[in-house]
Structure formats: structure tokens, C-alpha cells
Amino acid sequence: MVDIASRVWNHKWKIDPIVRSLIDTDFYKLLMCQSVFRNKPETQVTFSLINRSKHIPLADLIDEGELREQLDHIRSLSLSRGESTWLRGNTFYGKRQMFRPDFMEWFENLRLPPYHLERKGDQYELTFEGSWPEVMLWEIPALAVLMELRSRAVLDRMGRFELQVLYARGMTRVWEKIEALREIPDLSIADFGTRRRHSFLWQDWCVQAMQEGLGDAFTGTSNCKIAMSREVEAIGTNAHELPMVYAALAKDDAALAQAPYDVLQDWHDEHEGNLRIILPDTYGTKGFLDNAPDWLAGWTGIRVDSGDPAVAAQTAIDWWKSRGEDSSEKRVIFSDGLDVAKIKELHRQFEGKVKASFGWGTLLTNDFRGLVPDDALAPFSLVCKAVEANGNPTVKLSDNPNKAMGPQSEIDRYKRVFGVGDQTAQKVIV
Template sequence: MIITSLLDTDLYKFTMMQVVLHHFPAANVEYRFKCRTPGVNLVPYIDEIRDEVRKLCELRFSDDDLDYLRRMRFIKSDFIDFLALFHLSEKYISIEASKKGNGEIDIGIKGPWLHTILFEIPVLAIVNEVYFRNTQKDPDYAGGRERLHDKIALLGARPEFADCKIADYGTRRRFSGRWHEEVILTLKDRISEQFAGTSNVYYAKKHGLTPLGTMAHEYLQACQALGPRLRDSQIYGFEMWAKEYRGDLGIALSDVYGMQAFLRDFDMYFCKLFDGARHDSGDPFDWGERLLRHYEENRCDPRTKVLVFSDALDIPKVLQLYERFRGRCRLAFGVGTNLTNDLGYNPLQIVIKMVRCNGQPVAKLSDSPGKNMCEDKAYIAYLRQVFGIETPEEDAGK
């Protein structure tokens, strides 16, 4: 059994789920799975994936799980009461071979947002582990450990890197749960002062680590359908977040509509209200410089703000970013696939994204066009028009 606890997911799923319970309990959504890695045949593993998802849907939160969540300062008692009754339901998820006949599989998740939000992370972890345990039956753990030790050595190579801290953000694309846990324990043992924590709530609980996370793209995407008007959907999302958490969990996600649109909406009020922002697409150096200038223009001392970098990081890039921005702001780095799926095999680039909310298309228009995922091209064009976002050159001729 791959997933043995409903806590084996990222913290931001729970923080978003609480907002859904309190503000959008009637919202209905639809998610779609996509494998961006070409030439991968997942069809032979459909039955295994279905079996693992069936077991996932049998899980419940234990009293110990609920006590752990209850101790988090931002989790409210009625949310704990809801989770005590919660389970994932198979009726909301379908797993089929693609009609294209190209080895792809179609995973669709459709139903109440409150009852489907916890599917994404464990289902992605299941697909990864099923695939790799079938294609790599004798994993090169020795090589993986050697690479991990090299990364740890790189972090400690120079005295000025001593304050550079990383966090594990690798649940969804991990090679396996076993390897994920070994990576976490190795980081905790070898560089405890530089290991900030993990996004994975289960391992945070099990190993006494700090769980990390605030919001993900799906939250701001859903606000496109839930807010008063589309142009104000990003502002609405930030305001509803602040209404729920009253200054806690104050890291804003910046790339649902690209950096220019984010800065336009992230005015002086939000600059002062939120602790910082997270980068997840586009050039991270350019993003950081623009955000620091934006804080200065809005009379905020950038040195008091947190810049979180989390887009396809490896340790060399972490150190480059640290050297560029240290002393100018507070820094945080979330490293995912490069930590939890670096055993010498090509990791799967798989995602599950929200594509509809309350029957309406929703989308992300990030600064990395390859990350965009929407089934309605007319809606994408309309979204670009509303937010004043130019069509990327690679899409202009299509």
C-alpha cells in the first residue's frame, strides 16, 4: 500500500481546504491529469493505480492525526470536526486509458471541491511509485545516496552558505515513499540547521519537523469562478485568504497570471499585509529583483519580507539565488524532484490541475507557458485580454 495516511500530502492542501469549508463549501470543481514527459506508457499500470486509489479511499484520519493538526495555530476546531468525518470517495475519480491510444492515461477528478481537494498529491505519488516500481525493479539507491551526500556537501562547502536553508517540497514526484523518507531523515541528520522542514504533513508529524505551505494555484484559479468579477479574482483570492487567516500563512503565490499582473494587484495593502511571495515559474532572478523593487516602491522594507523560491530547483541554483539575494530580504527554498526523485532515472513530469470550477473554465497563465493547462482556448484568450497579458511567441502562430 503506497499511501498509508491521509496526512501524506502537502500542508497547503489542508490550509486551502479550510478556506473552502468556511467560504466555498458548495463549489464544484474538475481536475485533469497530464504527463508532460513524452513517450511514457502508463496504460499497463492502470489496474495497479486503481487498486492503490481504492485503498486511498479507505483511509480515515486517526485521532492522533487530528490531534496533530489541532495543535497548528491556524487550524480551527470546526475544520478538525469535519476531517474526523472525512474520507475520499471513488465516485469522484476516474482512471482510464486515453482514447488517443498513445500510452497516456486520463485521470479525471470531478465533484465538490471540499471532497476532492485531497486527491491531487497522493494520486500523483501513487502514479509515480507504481511506474517506477515496475520499470526500475532494482533501484540504484547507492547512486542516489551518493548524489544526496554531494548536495549536502555543496550546501556546506563555504562558511557564507551556513544560513542558506532548504525545505523538502517533493511529495508529488517522489520516486517512492521509502526513498522520500530516507531523504528527509538524511537531511535532518546531516544538516539539521539548514533543513527548514517539509511540505509533507505525515513526515513532519512522524519526524518532528516543521510542516510548510500556504496556497497553491488551484485556489487562485477557483477564484476566477467564485469572485465578483474576473479582473478582480486575484485580489479577491488574497482578500479571502486574509479574512480566513488574519495575517497568518502570509505567503502569496505570484504566478497564476504572470508577474506583471501579480504586481499590479499586489498593492501597498497586500505588500504590508502578506509576509512575502512564492516564485514558481519564469526567471527567478528577474522575479526577485522585480519584487524587491516593488516592495521599495510601496514603502516596505524588503529585508522584512520573505521570497520563497520553489520552481525546479537544484542545489547549485539554490546557492546562486542565495548569493544574489542574501541580506536584501529573507529567503526560503523549496526543493522537490531534485531531492526525492534523483536515483539516476528520468523523473515523470506529471501534474493534476484544476480545469473547471462551478462549470466555468479556469486556468493559470504563468511566466513559463509550458506550465499552462486549460481545455478552453477561447477562455485562455479572454483571460489574457482581461489581465492584459501578451500571447507568448510560441503560441502566437498556433
């Protein structure tokens, strides 16, 4: 097992590039990329970094030269033979050859496209432009780089013994959480912490701790590189990116209203009925479900990623029942701002009503809250989103208005088209 504290102290991270592989990314990015490669390969998009936590002055904390060095390193990466073999030959969700030969041939020859970086006050403007299948693969590594460079800036000021104690405390905290989770019967939980992790080495340690501490209750990790090296399941389906871009491409209000369902029709065709998890909150969960075609009610389940998770889950249960479905056979994946207390609460609340699963993210892989002066390692909310598609702005409404994004005029239009009324703001934890 890697001595993380010694690695930090002895080498000042120089032997540890932040992103060390094109598959050091979330599994759902690769699944979505294949779908986009098949259905919308010529779409031109712009992705942009968005720091929701404006009190974190990233440009003051992170040296621009170091940032460029890490981003340039990512552009030099390509799939190794072993990584390609794993993607081509492994079984994912019970299906062999999840990734088609034409997609794999393209991916094996891919280098990520150029980036644009500019300092604006105490923040960085970081954008990526080009064809959708290429640009979308920047999202996760870009976030990982910014998050880890911020961590390194704090750690660089610490002494050797201070680092040893910090990581000992961090490991103790993770293990105490794992011990608390052992108390939950029939728990199903996965690591979703790649995008806002403390570091690659730390995420890898957390996954190993979950493997040993939770056994079969730990179902896998979203990180493909770690899934391959630790021989655990790669976990993930799809994200808000697909409906956001499809909606931006819509020619009129009628096409806009249909766009989220077009996404899932393409997804169904892509995966031949597998991976049937709905992410309904991009433009409001209730409206999405109220207007959903009957065939969607037969899907496996939903992922809850914004708003009040209990409200969203109950909305889904009511919808399944109204469509004649048995909700106790449906999967609800909770994945927003989770920590042990919330996991326990939601599991208890929905036990027997649905098959509850948990995608545990930032507060698994980046919880150093209160362990350094001024709480300088506390996690914060950083995202990298598609902001434009073929020249049209993208919009996300979410079940939490604090996560909404897009020009106000378009937000108003989307609210009208999707029938989104008053919403309750929720604190964005991470």
C-alpha cells in the first residue's frame, strides 16, 4: 500500500501526474461518449469550468504554469494496450463487448483537443471547444486537476510529521465512516468520487478501504482506472450532459419538450435495453415523469442527483405506482451530497419501498474538513459543464435552483416549456 504522506513529502508530487490515464475518468463518460460517437458525432460543443464556490480563489492558490503542465500532460495521454484490452474484452453489467469495435478504434487513436486557459481576477477561465465526443472527455480530468492542485497548494506548506498525522486522521475518518455503514443491512454502495477527489492516490486508498471494510456491500467504483487495477466493477450510466446538449439542439419548443426522451430512446437503442437508469432532474423530476412515455416506466430505476432526495424518490415511487409498476422492484440510486448520516436516513426511509443504492462521492474521497488550519482542505463545488452546442446555449434547471445554469432568458423559456413552477432551494454541499 502506498505511503501517501511520504510520497507527498519526498517528491512534492513530481512523480505523480494528477491524471495518469485516459481511463482515469468516470465510467459513465465512456458510455455516454460511445452514444454520442454513434448519434451526434458532428455536434460542436463548448465545455467550461464553473466554480460555484466563489470564496475559493483558485487563481490565487494554483500556479498557472503548474496548471498548464498538468493539462498538457493529459493531452499527451493515449490508451495503453492493457487498457484497450480491458475495455474491449471485459464484462460490464453482465454484457461482454460493451464498447463497439468502431468506437474503440476511434478511442485508441484519440488525443484530447486543445484547451483555452485565462486568468480572470482570482479565478481561472478554462474552456474546451470542438466535436462533442472529443471535448466531453475533458470534463472529469479537468476537475480532478483543479481539485488536486488546490490540495497540493495547501499540503506544500506542511511539514513531514504534519503530513503523516493529517493522512492518519483522514484514514481514521474514512474507516470510522465505513464502520458506521456496516450497521446498515443489505447496503449497496459505490464510489462516485473521481471528479472532486483529494488526489488519485487518496481515491485509490478509499476504494481499497471500502473493499476490505464493506465486502459485498461495496459494489464498485465509477473510476475506470481504479476499477481495472483493483478488479472491482466499473459503475455508471449517464449524466445531465446528454439532455442538456440534445435540448440545446432542439429547433422549437415542441422539440425541446421531447429532447429528454429522445436521449433515452437513443440510450435504449445503444444498449439494447441494458443500463436502464433514468436521470430525471435536468429539467425537473416531476414534470419529466408526468410527461414520460409509458415505455419508460418499465426501466430499471432512477438516479437522484439534486433537490430533496426523499421527495424525488417518493415522486418516482408515486409515478411507478400510477403506471402499474411495483416500486419495490425498482432501483433508486442516491448520489447528491451524501455522507453517512444521510445514507442511513435514506436507507431507513425507503427500505422495502425500493431497492436503494448509493453513489458516494466527494465526502468519501475528499473529506478533510476541520483537519487543517482555516479549513483550507474543505471540499468545494466545482463543475465543468457543456455551456454551448452548435452555437446555442445549454440550460440546466435541476430540482435545486441553486444548481441551475444558462442565460436567464433561456432558463425562463425552459421553465415554461417543462412546466417548472416554484422550487425549494437546497444548499449545494459539494
